[in-house]
Amino acid sequence: MTPVNKLEMALPSLRMRDWRGGRRKGTALCPSHDDRSPSLSVAETTDGKVLLHCFVGCSTSEVVQAINLEFKDLFPRSK
Numbered sequence: 472m473t474p475v476n477k478l479e480m481a482l483p484s485l486r487m488r489d490w491r492g493g494r495r496k497g498t499a500l501c502p503s504h505d506d507r508s509p510s511l512s513v514a515e516t517t518d519g520k521v522l523l524h525c526f527v528g529c530s531t532s533e534v535v536q537a538i539n540l541e542f543k544d545l546f547p548r549s550k
Contacts (some may be wrong), residue, residue: 474545478513481538485513486514493517503529503535519547 498509515519
């Protein structure tokens, strides 16, 4: 399972779309604060890593903990 697939399962509000250069971007309701309008930006890099940014100011650590994942879940498995 890819990192973005894990996030899609953990964040039902996540909507991803194709972006330039093979990347995908999306937005979701931030799970670490009372969010009524999507403020969490999610980007998948070309090598499969996931970048998170909450525009309200929640740290990546707070977001990851709120959905019961770990930082390592944001990176593809090494072969």
